Amino acid sequence: MNKIHVTTNINGDPVEYLCEPQETLLDVLRNNLQLTGAKEGCGSGDCGACSVTLNGRLVCSCLVLAAEAEGQEVTTVEGMADGDKLHILQKKILEHAALQCGICIPGILVASKALLEKHPDPSEEQARYWLAGNLCRCTGYDKIINAVMDAAAEMRGA
Amino acid sequence: MRFEAPKTTELAVALLAQETGTARVLAGGTDLLVQMKMDMITPDLVVDIKHIDGMHDITPEDGGFRIGAAVSGAALGEHAGVCALWPGVVEALELIGSTQVQGRATMAGNLCNASPAGDSVPAMAAAGAVARIAGPDGTRDCPVADVPVGPGKTSLAKGEFITSILLPSRPDNASDAYLRFIPRTEMDIAVASAGVSLEFDAAGTCTAAAVILGAVGPTILTADASCLVGTKLEDAALEKLAACCSATATPIDDKRGTTEFRKDVVGVLAKRAAKIAQTRAGAKS
Numbered sequence: 001m002n003k004i005h006v007t008t009n010i011n012g013d014p015v016e017y018l019c020e021p022q023e024t025l026l027d028v029l030r031n032n033l034q035l036t037g038a039k040e041g042c043g044s045g046d047c048g049a050c051s052v053t054l055n056g057r058l059v060c061s062c063l064v065l066a067a068e069a070e071g072q073e074v075t076t077v078e079g080m081a082d083g084d085k086l087h088i089l090q091k092k093i094l095e096h097a098a099l100q101c102g103i104c105i106p107g108i109l110v111a112s113k114a115l116l117e118k119h120p121d122p123s124e125e126q127a128r129y130w131l132a133g134n135l136c137r138c139t140g141y142d143k144i145i146n147a148v149m150d151a152a153a154e155m156r157g158a
Numbered sequence: 159m160r161f162e163a164p165k166t167t168e169l170a171v172a173l174l175a176q177e178t179g180t181a182r183v184l185a186g187g188t189d190l191l192v193q194m195k196m197d198m199i200t201p202d203l204v205v206d207i208k209h210i211d212g213m214h215d216i217t218p219e220d221g222g223f224r225i226g227a228a229v230s231g232a233a234l235g236e237h238a239g240v241c242a243l244w245p246g247v248v249e250a251l252e253l254i255g256s257t258q259v260q261g262r263a264t265m266a267g268n269l270c271n272a273s274p275a276g277d278s279v280p281a282m283a284a285a286g287a288v289a290r291i292a293g294p295d296g297t298r299d300c301p302v303a304d305v306p307v308g309p310g311k312t313s314l315a316k317g318e319f320i321t322s323i324l325l326p327s328r329p330d331n332a333s334d335a336y337l338r339f340i341p342r343t344e345m346d347i348a349v350a351s352a353g354v355s356l357e358f359d360a361a362g363t364c365t366a367a368a369v370i371l372g373a374v375g376p377t378i379l380t381a382d383a384s385c386l387v388g389t390k391l392e393d394a395a396l397e398k399l400a401a402c403c404s405a406t407a408t409p410i411d412d413k414r415g416t417t418e419f420r421k422d423v424v425g426v427l428a429k430r431a432a433k434i435a436q437t438r439a440g441a442k443s
């Protein structure tokens with residue numbers, strides 16, 4: 001088989017893998033690297049459950065070829081907590097009970113982290129639009145948005 | 159399938175030209191990967207152009223900006239100069255998909271995917287944007303409006319790809335706007351859309367107008383906007399524009415909108431976009 005050898009960086013660690021040319025980054029994260037935080041909800045860019053960052057940009061890993069990660073920097077939800085210490089966003093999602101089945105939450109966390117890095121003081125409307133590509137079938141979104149706004153306030157030291 | 163990520167334009171052209179099977183350029187992949195997964199297309203070769211020098215650059219040129227073919231919507235939206243000069247083009251590109259899609263989607267990809275509903279295409283065409291195309295016979299410049307020739311079809315020859323898109327300079331008292339109708343507020347495909355670019359004199363009289371319609375024909379359609387020239391966009395002129403847009407539109411009937419609805423709403427969108435462009439240009443009505 002014409003496997004491609006990829007050298008990349010995931011959550012700050014150098015990583016190497018072999019992939020098929022048509023395999024996606026999501027396939028490789030989940031199947032080869034056991035980074036199963038990113039989920040496959042749709043595989044077509046609609047649900048955001050597969051959200052990761054690629055060179056600091058929020059993207060759907062289901063729409064990135066695994067081979068494209070060569071020499072790039074990827075972060076996933078697995079890189080959010082510092083050992084046992086949860087990221088503020090993770091704590092707030094738990095505190096606000098902002099999840100039911102939880103499938104969407106890794107994507108919501110990665111996307112919200114990217115939001116707060118770019119807009120530390122987002123309006124609620126801004127947060128809702130930013131997360132419009134992260135679908136949740138369970139919560140009705142209010143609790144998620146409340147958790148994100150609360151996390152934003154805490155991260156600003158308010 | 160083979161995957162290649164060449165470092166130069168020449169190598170990319172050679173790869174694309176020499177492939178005997180189906181070859182596809184990969185920019186943001188937000189159309190290509192979806193189409194591959196749905197088995198709508200099974201390329202033998204995918205050429206990632208994002209490692210070619212200059213593809214991520216936004217460079218001032220003759221008062222306008224040259225936008226590299228790998229510049230994402232997110233990157234374009236962060237460029238203050240482009241946002242100030244062509245706000246309508248930026249808002250059209252930024253309407254595409256979610257934050258995640260914005261992190262990858264490009265103007266050239268939106269153009270070459272050649273969907274009749276591609277959001278940035280009417281805005282680019284109204285702006286008079288010009289695509290720079292590299293190919294086996296060298297480089298040529300082609301108006302963006304002449305790239306799509308039908309649903310999913312472009313005028314690009316084998317081995318050719320877009321390396322950059324030039325958003326030209328514009329005089330003072332000029333601006334643009336883009337509006338689309340979708341049933342939701344986010345993450346949907348245009349049912350009808352209009353890109354409008356206007357120039358005014360110091361007294362606020364319109365001196366030049368370009369109005370391009372999207373999603374109401376097999377490709378973008380150019381509406382005759384001469385009814386705006388010489389006016390200050392008074393109601394009568396705007397009504398003429400709306401009627402002209404409705405008459406120009408040749409939409410299909412589908413689950414997303416009827417022919418009648420699309421013809422009507424495209425005129426309303428053009429009127430509203432014209433008013434926004436007028437306000438942005440600082441022209442008094």
Ligand SMILES: Cc1cc2nc3c(=O)[nH]c(=O)nc-3n(C[C@H](O)[C@H](O)[C@H](O)COP(=O)(O)OP(=O)(O)OC[C@H]3O[C@@H](n4cnc5c(N)ncnc54)[C@H](O)[C@@H]3O)c2cc1C
Pocket residue numbers: 044045046182183184185186187188189190191192207227253254255256259262263264265266267268269270271275276277278314318319320321345346347348
């Ligand atoms: C969830 C979701 C929502 C979306 N919403 C919208 C929307 O609201 N409006 C809209 O218009 N689109 C939408 N799209 C479609 C898509 O995101 C856009 O068309 C986008 O601009 C494509 O750009 P890309 O760089 O990702 O293209 P790619 O997928 O990389 O390429 C698209 C096509 O163009 C060709 N191509 C790419 N670059 C070049 C080049 N430089 N030269 C020659 N050929 C080239 C490719 O071979 C391919 O055939 C959406 C997609 C998704 C997944």
Ligand code: FES
Pocket residue numbers: 039040041042043044045046047048049050051060061062063
């Ligand atoms: S799995 Fe990637 S967006 Fe749904």
Ligand code: FES
Pocket residue numbers: 098099100101102103104105135136137138139
């Ligand atoms: S918690 Fe179930 S999809 Fe969001």
